[in-house]
Amino acid sequence: METKQIRVTGLVQGVGFRWTTQMVANDLGIKGTVKNNMDGSVTIVAQADPLKLAQFISKVKASPTPAGRVDNIEVKNLPDQKPFHSFTVIG
Numbered sequence: 001m002e003t004k005q006i007r008v009t010g011l012v013q014g015v016g017f018r019w020t021t022q023m024v025a026n027d028l029g030i031k032g033t034v035k036n037n038m039d040g041s042v043t044i045v046a047q048a049d050p051l052k053l054a055q056f057i058s059k060v061k062a063s064p065t066p067a068g069r070v071d072n073i074e075v076k077n078l079p080d081q082k083p084f085h086s087f088t089v090i091g
Contacts, residue, residue: 003032003081004053006044008060010071013040018089020064030056031084035091047084 008017018034021044025032029052032045046056063070 001047001083002050002053003045003047003078004057005076005078006046006057006060007037007074008042008044008070008072009040010063011067011069012042012063015067016065017042017063017068020068021060022087022089024059024064025056025087028052028056028059031087033084033088033090035089045078045081045084046087047081 013036018036021034021042024030025034025046029048031047034042034044037043044060046053048056057073057075061070061073
């Protein structure tokens, strides 16, 4: 089980990005959170096996919502993260 922090920039607020990200996460069995940031970016914490995380990150890069646009994505490992039990939209 791995945990990644994913910061997404582009047109990712006000376009249903968090909710469609949650749907993609649920479809793939990803656990974690997604939230808007004050600077207009979105932060995702995603937890799953490495293959599922790679699939999830690929779908996030492609923008899960047709109204949105992903310009950049930064991925960091989060070692020793407590287990999540679901995927939650924060805020």
